Amino acid sequence: MGGGRDDLADDLSEFEHVRRKHIGRYVSAALIVALASWVTMAFAHGRIEWAFVGQYVAVRTIIMGLGNTVLMTALAMLIGIAIGVTVAIMRLSSNPVVNLAAAGYVWFFRGTPVLLQLLLWFNLALVFPHLGIPGLVEVPTVEVMTPFLAALLGLGINQGAYTSEVVRAGLLSVDQGQYEAAKAIGMPRLLALRRIILPQAMRVIVPPIGNEVIGMVKLTSLASVIQFPEMVYSAENIYYANNRVIELLIVAGIWYVVVVTVLSILQGRIERYFARGAGASGAMSRAGASR
Amino acid sequence: MMQIVKSVGVRKSFGAFEALRGIDLEIDCGEVLCIVGPSGSGKSTFLRCINQLEAIDAGALWVNGELVGYRRSGRKLFELSEREIARQRLATGMVFQRFNLFPHKTALENVIEGPVQVLRTERRQAEAIATELLARVGLAHKRGAYPIELSGGQQQRVAIARALAMKPALMLFDEPTSALDPELVGDVLSVMRDLARTGMTMIVVTHELGFAREVANRVLFMDHGLVVEAGSPEQVLGRPTQARTRDFISAVLS
Numbered sequence: 446m447g448g449g450r451d452d453l454a455d456d457l458s459e460f461e462h463v464r465r466k467h468i469g470r471y472v473s474a475a476l477i478v479a480l481a482s483w484v485t486m487a488f489a490h491g492r493i494e495w496a497f498v499g500q501y502v503a504v505r506t507i508i509m510g511l512g513n514t515v516l517m518t519a520l521a522m523l524i525g526i527a528i529g530v531t532v533a534i535m536r537l538s539s540n541p542v543v544n545l546a547a548a549g550y551v552w553f554f555r556g557t558p559v560l561l562q563l564l565l566w567f568n569l570a571l572v573f574p575h576l577g578i579p580g581l582v583e584v585p586t587v588e589v590m591t592p593f594l595a596a597l598l599g600l601g602i603n604q605g606a607y608t609s610e611v612v613r614a615g616l617l618s619v620d621q622g623q624y625e626a627a628k629a630i631g632m633p634r635l636l637a638l639r640r641i642i643l644p645q646a647m648r649v650i651v652p653p654i655g656n657e658v659i660g661m662v663k664l665t666s667l668a669s670v671i672q673f674p675e676m677v678y679s680a681e682n683i684y685y686a687n688n689r690v691i692e693l694l695i696v697a698g699i700w701y702v703v704v705v706t707v708l709s710i711l712q713g714r715i716e717r718y719f720a721r722g723a724g725a726s727g728a729m730s731r732a733g734a735s736r
Numbered sequence: 737m738m739q740i741v742k743s744v745g746v747r748k749s750f751g752a753f754e755a756l757r758g759i760d761l762e763i764d765c766g767e768v769l770c771i772v773g774p775s776g777s778g779k780s781t782f783l784r785c786i787n788q789l790e791a792i793d794a795g796a797l798w799v800n801g802e803l804v805g806y807r808r809s810g811r812k813l814f815e816l817s818e819r820e821i822a823r824q825r826l827a828t829g830m831v832f833q834r835f836n837l838f839p840h841k842t843a844l845e846n847v848i849e850g851p852v853q854v855l856r857t858e859r860r861q862a863e864a865i866a867t868e869l870l871a872r873v874g875l876a877h878k879r880g881a882y883p884i885e886l887s888g889g890q891q892q893r894v895a896i897a898r899a900l901a902m903k904p905a906l907m908l909f910d911e912p913t914s915a916l917d918p919e920l921v922g923d924v925l926s927v928m929r930d931l932a933r934t935g936m937t938m939i940v941v942t943h944e945l946g947f948a949r950e951v952a953n954r955v956l957f958m959d960h961g962l963v964v965e966a967g968s969p970e971q972v973l974g975r976p977t978q979a980r981t982r983d984f985i986s987a988v989l990s
Contacts, residue, residue: 625789626836626895629829630850631904633822640853644840721882735875 497692501683510679511700514532517665517675518704522658525599529608534638536613547609554606560667563599566590567671567673596675604661611653615646647719655712659705670720676700740765740906740937741786745795748781754782757961758795765905768938770969773958774984779941783908786939787828800827800905820843829849829899833911837883837893843870843894844879850902862901868908869897872956873927889920893927900931907931909940945988949973957981 449644501507535547554562577583621644627637640716669678680693741763749758755778763769771779779972784790785797788805797804802824806813816824834898837846847866851857857865873893892912899907907930913921925947932938932951942948948955948969955972957965957980965978976982 559965620836621836622832622834622836625830626832626838628825629787629823629832630791630898631826631854632821633819636853640849641838645838 477614491691493691493695494689495692497689498695498699501689501693502696504683506679506683507676507696507700510674510676511704513673513679514662514665514675514700515704517593517600517668518658518661519668520597521600521604521665522661524597525604525608525657525661526654528602528605529610529612532605532609533612533616536609537616547658551606551609554603559603559664560670561601562603563595563667563671566599567592567595569595571635591671592668592671595671596665596673600661600664600668604657607657608654611645611657612650615648615650616642619645644719648716651712651716651719655708655715658707658712663706664705712734738798739798740767741939743795744797744799746782746785746792746797747794748778748785748790748792754961756785756792759961759963761956761963761966763937763939765937766935767953768932768940768951769954769956770952771939771941771956771958772943772945772948772984772988773964775960778961779958780910781954783830783910783939783941785823786906787830787908789830799824799886802827822854826902827905829902829904829907831892831895831899831907831909831912833914835888835895835915837885837891837895837898839883842880842882843875843886843897846883846894847898847901850898855902866897866901866919869900870894872900872930873897873924887920888916889923892916892924894925896924896931905937907936907938908937909942911941913942913944913945943988945973945985957984959984 451534532547532550535543536551538544538547567590569590573586575583576586576589616638623641623645624637627641632640665673665675666677668675669681672678674682676697684690684693739762741761743759746756746759747754756871757778759778759782765785774780777902778870781790785792786799787824791805803813804817805821806861807816808896837843838849841849844863844866847869848859848862849855851862851865852859867876867879870879873896875890875893875897878886878890878894884989886894897913912928913924916924921944927939928938928947929951940948940952950969952969954966956963956971957972957976957978959980965972965976965981971977972981973985976985
């Protein structure tokens with residue numbers, strides 16, 4: 446538009462460069478700050494006694510609840526991953542029986558709410574009054590099926606169904622040539638999976654698994670309905686006694702955020718490890734360091 | 737034992753497509769056989785049948801003195817278990833068109849993986865052998881590099897070292913230079929030439945007619961799942977008797 450032909454002849458090398466103004470950024474920042482301060486004000490002036498939050502944030506019951514939440518997350522995910530890897534490998538098997546059994550498991554446990562599954566495990570005694578080998582060892586189911594065990598089985602077995610789909614996607618993401626190269630050096634199927642295929646699939650598997658671990662931290666709160674003393678159950682127990690409902694829910698919320706923050710940081714580190722050799726920056730630095 | 741491969745009436749179909757329509761062939765120990773032919777002629781499929789990446793539909797195949805994929809008992813042939821097939825594969829080393837190095841392992845780790853995990857060689861010993869093999873393919877200085885940090889030609893040479901580390905009786909090359917930039921082909925071919933000089937038995941599926949002429953003891957021309965012509969390189973590539981061979985050679989050279 447302006448300038449015209451004579452512009453081409455001008456020497457512009459000494460001119461000052463003026464950056465474009467990002468008006469939108471300032472406006473959106475202002476809006477977010479306003480919204481955040483409004484919410485903060487609401488909580489500050491609401492009927493919340495912050496002193497109680499501070500007082501209860503580290504009491505024994507809450508810390509025990511935190512411990513149980515973390516423990517249950519870890520154990521349920523371990524079961525979930527173990528089942529998930531097994532079922533994913535079963536689903537890619539050429540044996541139709543194995544294949545169908547795996548598909549059926551995923552269908553059933555994804556098809557029902559995990560809350561319902563928790564209640565079923567907890568009330569297993571209604572279906573199987575006794576567990577064990579008839580005539581040899583038998584124990585009443587009610588005694589075995591503690592809240593801990595019911596929560597562990599319910600959460601872990603349900604998680605396995607989801608994890609198996611994540612692992613299956615990971616296995617399928619590995620190039621067919623890798624299976625062939627592993628076979629060509631004489632590896633049987635399971636060795637090839639363990640040494641060659643799974644480590645490469647991890648790059649695809651780890652981010653969604655990290656997501657699921659974080660989901661599990663909060664999913665464990667459902668176990669409060671079967672009296673497993675995790676974080677929410679512990680907070681409830683206190684507020685049933687002293688009526689400080691919001692304060693104790695905030696206490697629980699703070700701890701969930703702390704745990705999830707730590708896990709998010711760990712997730713990033715693990716992702717970098719499994720990205721080696723895949724062209725990510727991690728690979729280069731590792732290779733550079735080794736030689 | 738003189739023969740390393742014996743193929744009698746080997747057939748293989750993929751759905752309705754007949755990739756191999758009866759291959760009869762004998763290959764001696766120490767021979768370097770180059771298989772040439774248009775794409776879809778079945779040459780790669782035949783190579784993959786030899787190390788059982790594909791199972792044959794009919795006929796019989798012996799490699800290194802063993803019937804491939806089956807155990808003979810009375811008048812019946814029983815399919816082998818997966819573990820037995822994995823053991824039979826140890827007789828052959830395979831080099832792929834697309835290298836297929838393990839991307840999460842360094843060059844050295846790629847080469848020692850088979851010896852350590854499959855042959856149960858002690859790690860230190862495997863590393864010594866691998867270092868020697870990498871030196872032989874001219875890549876001693878790249879032992880710590882990941883495949884992504886290597887050129888195509890370097891990757892293929894690591895892949896050759898990886899196959900050799902298993903001490904195979906027979907090396908199979910499936911178009912080893914077809915995925916390479918032209919300036920990198922020479923390095924890979926020269927490694928293969930050196931290998932042929934050591935007396936290694938090799939079957940090479942290739943479009944490099946110059947290499948075939950220089951290194952092969954025998955050249956095989958395949959088309960539509962059949963061996964059309966076989967003989968010395970001078971005869972098959974220089975004075976082909978079949979019209980299809982002549983057409984193919986003039987098409988490749990033009």
